[in-house]
Amino acid sequence: MKSMLKNTIAALILMMVSVPALAGIDVIVSAHSNASSMSKDDVSALYLGRTQNLPGGGKAKLYDLPDGNAGRDAFYTAATGKSASQVKAVWSRLVFSGRAVPPTEVHDDAAMVKAVAADPQAVGYVASGAANGSVKVVAHLP
Amino acid sequence: MSKFALRPALLALSLSAAFSAHAADNDFSYRFSGFGTLGYAQTDSNDVLMTNGSQLKGADKSGSFLLDSRLGGQLDLTFNPRLSATVQAIALQDAKGKFRPRLEWAFVRYNLTNDVSVRVGQLGWPAYLVSDFRYVGYANNWLRPPLEVYNLAALDNFQGADVDWTHSVGSGYLTLKVLGGHAENDLPDSSNHSAKLRVNSLMGAYATYEIGNLRMRGGISTGKVSYTTQTLDGLYAGLDFTGFGDVTHKLALRNSRTNFASIGATYDANNVMITGEYADRRSSSLLLGHSHGWYVTGGYRFGNVMPYVTYAGYYKRNDSNEASVPMVGPLVPLSVGVQGLVQQDSQHDVALGARWDLHSNIALKAQVDHVMPSVYGGTFTNVQPGYHGQAVNVYSAVVDFVF
Numbered sequence: 001m002k003s004m005l006k007n008t009i010a011a012l013i014l015m016m017v018s019v020p021a022l023a024g025i026d027v028i029v030s031a032h033s034n035a036s037s038m039s040k041d042d043v044s045a046l047y048l049g050r051t052q053n054l055p056g057g058g059k060a061k062l063y064d065l066p067d068g069n070a071g072r073d074a075f076y077t078a079a080t081g082k083s084a085s086q087v088k089a090v091w092s093r094l095v096f097s098g099r100a101v102p103p104t105e106v107h108d109d110a111a112m113v114k115a116v117a118a119d120p121q122a123v124g125y126v127a128s129g130a131a132n133g134s135v136k137v138v139a140h141l142p
Numbered sequence: 143m144s145k146f147a148l149r150p151a152l153l154a155l156s157l158s159a160a161f162s163a164h165a166a167d168n169d170f171s172y173r174f175s176g177f178g179t180l181g182y183a184q185t186d187s188n189d190v191l192m193t194n195g196s197q198l199k200g201a202d203k204s205g206s207f208l209l210d211s212r213l214g215g216q217l218d219l220t221f222n223p224r225l226s227a228t229v230q231a232i233a234l235q236d237a238k239g240k241f242r243p244r245l246e247w248a249f250v251r252y253n254l255t256n257d258v259s260v261r262v263g264q265l266g267w268p269a270y271l272v273s274d275f276r277y278v279g280y281a282n283n284w285l286r287p288p289l290e291v292y293n294l295a296a297l298d299n300f301q302g303a304d305v306d307w308t309h310s311v312g313s314g315y316l317t318l319k320v321l322g323g324h325a326e327n328d329l330p331d332s333s334n335h336s337a338k339l340r341v342n343s344l345m346g347a348y349a350t351y352e353i354g355n356l357r358m359r360g361g362i363s364t365g366k367v368s369y370t371t372q373t374l375d376g377l378y379a380g381l382d383f384t385g386f387g388d389v390t391h392k393l394a395l396r397n398s399r400t401n402f403a404s405i406g407a408t409y410d411a412n413n414v415m416i417t418g419e420y421a422d423r424r425s426s427s428l429l430l431g432h433s434h435g436w437y438v439t440g441g442y443r444f445g446n447v448m449p450y451v452t453y454a455g456y457y458k459r460n461d462s463n464e465a466s467v468p469m470v471g472p473l474v475p476l477s478v479g480v481q482g483l484v485q486q487d488s489q490h491d492v493a494l495g496a497r498w499d500l501h502s503n504i505a506l507k508a509q510v511d512h513v514m515p516s517v518y519g520g521t522f523t524n525v526q527p528g529y530h531g532q533a534v535n536v537y538s539a540v541v542d543f544v545f
Contacts, residue, residue: 041313050315050352051308053256059223067502081412085446085499092281092544095175097266097274098228098247101218121223 024128025075027139028113032120034058038139044080046123047103048087049094054121062103063115063124071109075125078141169222174215179279181210181540189529190515190522192536194286196296198239198330200523201536208235210286210540212277214246224253232277237328237337246277246299262303268319268348269295271359271406271419279542283415283450285495285509286538288437289521290456291421295402300325300344314353319361321346329371330523337371342397360405367425369395374429377479384473389480392465398427415441415448428465428484433458446500452493456520460486482518489513489520504543511536 027043029035034056045051046060054060065072068084076087094100106112109130116124117134124135131137184205185192193200194209201209212234219227227250233243249263266274270292275281302323309316322345331337348361378390406419418438423430434457441450461484467477495509513534519525522534 045315051310059253059256083412084502085505086410088502088544089281089283092177092278093275095218096177096214096216096230096278096281096544098216098218098230098249098251099274101171101173101220 025071025078025125025141026128026131026137027079027123027125027141028116028131028135029054029123029138030117030120031134031136033122033136033138034120035123035138036136040079040139040141043123043125043139043141047076048080048082048090049100052100054123058121060123061119061121063112063122064103064105065109065112065125066105066107071125071127075141079125169220171220173218173220175218175544176213176215177278177280177542177544178213179210179277179540179542180207181279181285181538182207183209183536183538185534185536187532187534189526189532190519190534191524192534193330193523194289195293196237196327196329197235198237199235208239208241210279210538211235211241212279214277216247226251234277237330239330257308259306260303261306264299264301265304265321265323267295267297267300267325267344267363268321268346268361269297269363269402269404270421271404271408271417273298278544279507279540280503280505280544283417283441283448283497284439284452284493285507285540288435288439288452288454288491288493290454290489290491291404291419291435291437293456293521294421294423294433294435296329296339297325297327297341300341302344311351312353314351314356317350317352319346319348319350321348321363325365329369331371331373337369337373340368340370341365341400342368355411356407356409358405358407360403362401362403364399364401366397367395367400367427367430368397369429377476380476381467381480384467384476386467386476389465389467392428393480393483395425395427395429398425398430400425400427400430413443415439415443415450428461431459431461431484441497447496447498449494449496452491452495454489454491454493456487456489458487460484462486485518487516487518487520489515503545504541506539506541508539509536511538 035054038055042055052059073084076082091102106115109126112124112126113135116122182205183201185202188202191200191202199208212232214232216230230247231243232246235241247264249261249265251259251261253259272282272287276287300323304319304321307318324344325341327339329337329339344365346363350359378394381390401424404421408417420436422434424432437452437454439450439452441448465484467473467480469477491511491513493509493511498506500506515522517531
């Protein structure tokens with residue numbers, strides 16, 4: 001019993017360590033987008049509202065997972081190094097200074113792929129592996 | 143809200159409605175956002191009154207909910223990638239001591255290119271680092287922006303236009319803004335008829351540079367400022383009547399050239415937050431004279447809790463050698479009145495506080511200020527006779543939210 005518990009804990013720790021390392025996050029644009037690749041700084045600048053210009057031309061239309069979603073928190077930590085509440089404060093500054101409207105929320109990765117595929121100006125993110133041929137992966141965040 | 147101020151707002155709205163007729167339906171979107179603060183403040187002194195900005199009522203030993211409490215709403219209309227409109231209203235305590243809504247912004251924005259945008263209507267005056275979101279408690283780390291700096295310019299918005307140019311420079315983003323217009327604001331007045339501040343020929347230029355976790359901005363505005371209030375008009379009449387018209391001329395804000403310069407920076411990384419700002423106000427009128435204020439705030443995040451400390455200062459130059467009335471016989475009241483307006487004033491403040499991010503859109507904050515004003519009361523109002531500049535402690539707590 002004791003050793004089983006130990007094994008379970010060991011397995012859990014292994015999972016916690018290995019899962020994020022295996023998974024990561026893919027930043028995606030439509031297959032018809034002019035953007036071909038983005039640096040982490042490009043992604044961070046867009047999602048912290050510092051620029052609205054899409055690399056490759058035009059104005060970016062951002063998509064986000066819902067508030068409190070683990071994938072969203074992981075994305076912001078990986079792309080910007082900021083916590084969910086810090087990002088919320090950043091966007092409240094942008095919104096209430098009339099400078100930008102926040103990203104459009106979609107409820108999961110499948111909806112994200114669908115929304116991004118439909119708009120050449122769209123940018124979104126999904127767990128690695130969730131993208132399909134309708135979108136291009138322009139950045140990978142570990 | 144005067145008709146005068148409403149007109150550009152209505153123009154902006156009707157302009158946006160006219161443009162919208164041409165916008166493709168699938169491009170149109172709108173978004174409503176709200177923010178608010180429920181706040182309480184109390185001090186340990188009945189000698190002076192603590193207010194936050196252009197307010198009549200405030201806190202002393204009997205606390206007040208009217209300093210920091212407010213409720214705001216904003217509607218953003220996006221007609222197409224080039225054209226959008228924004229309207230924001232905030233309810234807070236005004237210059238007459240009433241808690242009621244006022245129109246903060248109403249503007250149309252047109253993106254000429256990806257880098258250049260033009261706004262027309264009633265716009266926020268970007269005098270400070272946090273001007274655009276001064277009243278959005280959630281967006282700020284402190285409980286309230288330090289009054290030593292944020293009380294220097296009693297103006298939040300103007301009617302006119304501005305142009306923004308944003309460009310990537312190095313690995314950061316540079317935004318240059320120029321603005322022009324005019325402004326009007328009610329200020330509290332002891333006579334209970336609120337005073338009026340008017341700025342004509344307002345022009346300004348501001349630069350912001352954001353790189354990584356660092357944001358720096360600075361700039362200058364200039365305008366011709368007029369200030370009318372029954373209390374001062376009485377004093378001026380007395381001065382003119384007794385042959386001291388030159389003193390009135392030096393004191394009165396009557397289309398007086400006034401410059402306001404400010405520079406500030408914020409570094410907000412994972413755990414460390416440092417921000418500081420300096421502002422300087424110079425006017426040809428000795429009533430405003432030459433003042434400056436500054437603050438430095440440092441904070442450190444422990445998970446969802448961020449304690450912070452602020453040190454702030456304010457100084458107004460002594461102009462009593464420039465304008466004075468002899469302290470003799472019937473002139474004594476005039477002499478005292480003038481002296482009170484041109485004396486040196488100053489204040490220092492050490493504040494300790496903490497922000498706790500309770501939920502993804504709710505923050506709790508508590509702050510204790512140890513304020514050391516001059517005998518003239520610094521940023522406090524209603525200074526009672528016999529006050530000798532004793533330190534005042536201010537205890538405040540707020541709940542900030544956005545929705």
